[in-house]
Amino acid sequence: MRAHFKRRNMAELDNLEYYIKFPNPNYNYTQTTNGDSDFVFVIDENKVPVILLFGWAGCQDKYLSKYSQIYEERGLITLRYTAPVKCLFWKRYQMIQIGQKIVKLLIDLNFESHPIVVHCFSNGGAFLYQNFSSALSKSPKPLQIKGVIVDSAPGKRRLGSLYRAISNIIGGTFWYNLPMSILITIVCSIMWIYEILSSLLKPGCSIQSDPFEILKKEKNTWPQHFIYSKADVLIPYQDIEYFADYRENVGVNVTRLCYEDSPHVKHYTHNKESYVNSVCNFINKCLSNGRN
Structure with a gap:
């Protein structure tokens, strides 16, 4: 599949740098991928789903783009952004504004009628998601968030x-x-x-x-899918399971994929087939159940 690629570093967004990719206008949404019908997304072609990818602290876009390819190859719109390290560690107050800018960006791109799924990585991506989620409550237009994929997070401080x-x-x-x-x-x-x-x-x-505690108690109840490993040395799997249990107990639709030996934020590298199956099946479920 060939797709249009556009990189922006826009002054009107105060240099919020992001990467966005649109599918080819002639993409055939009825085709199968690798002969597997599970990867055919049933969508409204006028409202193609948008996948927001929030990278881990220090993530280079060349690595995050490997994850966005999962969705781009299946005809979805992807938007990638990684918060600056300085904002994640010592200028954390700026994360509030970044969350607000991302919401504004989605509205400026006329994505408010498109189904949106967030895919965030590690505590850096989860912290960005927390601020994005908070900014949604103040958005002048509602966004159609359908679910959240959380890779290798969240962990306690x-x-x-x-x-x-x-x-x-x-x-x-x-x-x-x-x-x-x-x-x-x-x-x-x-x-x-x-x-x-x-x-x-x-x-x-x-x-x-504490982002962990704030996210644990967030009011949004769209489905959440956790991907993690017992071999993760940065974020203990017990933290993620505790968090997932808590969210499930407050009524959130929670699903999980736990690996035995893949390193932190490298589950896709070590388990491509099951990883792709997992995220695609979750998105299919989010798109079909009609929840906001």
């Missing part, structure tokens, strides 16, 4: 997990990585404490305390 995440992002030699990772972990920890104290002293303040 722990110093060890924070250190490992920062170390992975920084990379480089051991002697450079170690002191920089420790320093940034200490700074982020101090900011966590400040956020917690601010939320306790000033209830309702805009400072974001």
